[in-house]
Amino acid sequence: MRIGLAYDLQTHPQDARQAEFDPPATLDALCGALTELGHDPVRLGSAHELLAHPPAPGGVDLVLSIAEGVSARCREAWVPTLLDLWQVPYVGSDALALALGLDKAASKRLAKAAGLATPPWITLNAVRDLPEQIPLAFPVIVKPRYEGSGMGIDPGAVVSTMTALRARVAWLLEQMREWQRNGAVRSGELTTLLPEPVLIEEFISGGELTVLLVGNDPPRAYPAIQRAVDTASQLASHVSPKAPSLATPLALDAAVEQRARDAALAVFDALGCSDMARVDLRVDAKGAVWFLEINPLPSFDPQGTVGWMAECEGRTYAQLVGDILAAAAQRLARA
Ligand SMILES: Nc1ncnc2c1ncn2[C@@H]1O[C@H](COP(=O)(O)OP(=O)(O)OP(=O)(O)O)[C@@H](O)[C@H]1O
Numbered sequence: 001m002r003i004g005l006a007y008d009l010q011t012h013p014q015d016a017r018q019a020e021f022d023p024p025a026t027l028d029a030l031c032g033a034l035t036e037l038g039h040d041p042v043r044l045g046s047a048h049e050l051l052a053h054p055p056a057p058g059g060v061d062l063v064l065s066i067a068e069g070v071s072a073r074c075r076e077a078w079v080p081t082l083l084d085l086w087q088v089p090y091v092g093s094d095a096l097a098l099a100l101g102l103d104k105a106a107s108k109r110l111a112k113a114a115g116l117a118t119p120p121w122i123t124l125n126a127v128r129d130l131p132e133q134i135p136l137a138f139p140v141i142v143k144p145r146y147e148g149s150g151m152g153i154d155p156g157a158v159v160s161t162m163t164a165l166r167a168r169v170a171w172l173l174e175q176m177r178e179w180q181r182n183g184a185v186r187s188g189e190l191t192t193l194l195p196e197p198v199l200i201e202e203f204i205s206g207g208e209l210t211v212l213l214v215g216n217d218p219p220r221a222y223p224a225i226q227r228a229v230d231t232a233s234q235l236a237s238h239v240s241p242k243a244p245s246l247a248t249p250l251a252l253d254a255a256v257e258q259r260a261r262d263a264a265l266a267v268f269d270a271l272g273c274s275d276m277a278r279v280d281l282r283v284d285a286k287g288a289v290w291f292l293e294i295n296p297l298p299s300f301d302p303q304g305t306v307g308w309m310a311e312c313e314g315r316t317y318a319q320l321v322g323d324i325l326a327a328a329a330q331r332l333a334r335a
């Protein structure tokens with residue numbers, strides 16, 4: 001098959017605005033995997049590039065999009081929206097599931113409605129909207145409502161007093177305005193500047209699991225991977241990179257792991273995801289599993305979850321990519 005690849009290329013790794021973009025090495029790894037699987041990869045680029053150069057009819061058989069887009073909570077949905085418009089089949093979730101997954105408050109609401117535990121939360125747009133007292137138990141964590149890749153999250157995001165909370169919310173709102181200002185102009189296009197809300201949620205101490213899902217009706221839940229956490233901040237190592245001491249605090253027994261997989265499957269279903277997703281969960285001292293977020297567009301970094309999972313399963317990165325393509329092909333054949 002001729003498989004189109006849609007992506008946002010990370011050209012400046014130190015630039016926070018490109019934190020979610022993919023480095024050339026990930027693109028090369030994906031193209032290598034597709035070639036190894038006998039396909040012909042076609043680099044299509046970003047949503048803006050696709051819009052400027054739509055694929056010719058029959059030019060690609062299928063598109064694999066890892067394009068994150070910039071600014072606004074529907075940015076990950078840009079490529080699937082264009083592909084739906086042009087009736088080009090693609091791998092992965094549709095626009096709605098991608099937008100819901102990026103919006104942490106929306107996905108938490110759906111997870112809660114599906115009966116899952118998720119840390120109690122509030123969202124707000126401005127420091128002045130912060131009440132005298134919040135209806136949450138401290139400590140809480142302050143996060144952007146629709147970002148990923150740990151943007152805006154570091155040990156300072158976890159606060160235990162109203163004073164510290166007010167200061168962190170003010171800092172994060174300003175930080176997000178800065179990202180928006182700088183990210184607003186791209187490929188000659190001006191995107192609308194939308195205020196991005198802050199999500200404040202109760203902090204769950206303990207361990208952390210991530211579950212990769214591949215397939216449909218239902219997908220296969222891979223074994224839960226325990227992430228190392230910084231022993232001081234208790235944040236996962238990817239958001240506390242300078243941590244002097246890391247630990248994997250969970251006694252990962254079969255019951256906890258099964259709860260994590262069941263929770264991941266339930267959220268995948270609640271959002272209407274397709275083909276793949278990665279679900280991040282915390283596990284408290286009692287072994288209860290708490291839903292944090294779902295990534296319907298997981299990273300294809302060979303050093304990331306997809307690469308680890310393949311290694312844990314004794315398979316190659318290319319074989320796992322092949323499983324995801326097969327899931328999409330099966331789903332599309334049934335449609
Ligand atoms: N409520 C919480 N309780 C405990 N830890 C949390 C909580 N929320 C976030 N964290 C920590 O912060 C990390 C990043 O949070 P989250 O997954 O919500 O953000 P993200 O930017 O979408 O991350 P990524 O895309 O890198 O997984 C988590 O992996 C976890 O270590």
Ligand SMILES: [Mg+2]
Binds near residue numbers: 280293
């Ligand atoms: Mg996460």
